Amino acid sequence: MEWMKEIRVLVFDLDGTLYQDENFIRPYLTYLFQDGDESVVSRWQTETERILKGEHPVKVGHFFSKAHKSGVRHKDGQPLSLYDWEGMDVEHPIESLRHSEGEMHYIGDSWGVLGAIAELVGIPPAVRSQAFLSVRRDMIGNLNSITPHEGVNAAIRGLKSIRHKLLMTNSPEEAAVGFVAKLGLENAFDTVVYGGNKPDGLIEYLRRYMNENGIAPGQIASIGDNAWNELYPIKRMGGRTVLVSRYETHDEEAWDLRIRTLDELAAFLLQLESDPE
Known part of the structure; x- marks a missing residue:
């Protein structure tokens, strides 16, 4: 996947992407x-x-x-x-x-x-x-508690060739700040946006970032489980898309990469870092 060598901005979703637990x-x-x-x-x-x-x-x-x-x-x-x-x-x-x-x-x-x-x-x-x-x-808290995925956490923190790591979630700040910490991901991203109003908020943020930092759409990859919020807008602007979901989808759109487990996500991030430009 030659496109991986071009990636300089990674966009992460939170729910269903950085943890896979349905006990809730x-x-x-x-x-x-x-x-x-x-x-x-x-x-x-x-x-x-x-x-x-x-x-x-x-x-x-x-x-x-x-x-x-x-x-x-x-x-x-x-x-x-x-x-x-x-x-x-x-x-x-x-x-x-x-x-x-x-x-x-x-x-x-x-x-x-x-x-x-x-x-x-x-x-x-x-x-x-x-x-x-x-x-x-x-x-x-202690009820229905989740366990961080150490492989994903280490891989995210080890992304040195990536210029910008963005975590954007539609969850309100009051519901997500403590949750990010619970996942062991505090200070793992350059920017965290709560209440992101995806998909529109994601496009607005990235357009500003690209204009201010000279980034081309093909240098951006979005990683998420909700295609409409996280993948469609990036693909339409010319970026790369990674679907993370254990479920079969009847959305027939083609994405650059299909990942099913957190272990596979960790492996992808490690590969991304091992193939810098």
Whole structure:
């Protein structure tokens, strides 16, 4: 992969990219469905797991229409057709779906699946936000705690040929600062952006950085598990893309590299450093 020799800027996502741990799913659903009905929580946990395994009509790599409570097949982000939760086609004018209005929710990772479920059943945004903050608190503490991946951490810190290491997450600062420290990644990046408003915020940041530092798009590589937020915008600007996901995706876009595990991510970063210009 000759393109690796050109990389001078690395963009990292946080959730689902620098850790792969799904133990938060049931606790999050418990916080989400506040009535304490375990049967309801179990039902949606099963639905979540089926989607992630590719055993459900709703697919990783598709969008979810908030207004129509429907899955959305697409090509390069452009809607093609709609289907309901059971997989039956839904007749509706595709032209009415707009990314800019927040109408479509990308199902790119486990959080994306949970977000689609919350939209389907009508969980208010405030409840969803509080559930997220509660789960993050548990993940930082002793409940549902996660373990840092020492190989990835060492590889990130060892990237001496990279001019700029950016960590950008859509998670708010209050939910992410302690979490980054829990992962053992404090001071591992040149810049950390919380509440990044990806994908738009990512493009805005990189355009400024490129203009100020004389960096070409082909010198940038984005590493993430949510293609719509982290990979599509970089590919469109001419950068390189690395998908990190253990799940099969029905988004048919081609990325420069497909990684499934954190061990593979660590190996890629080590290779990147071993082949400097």
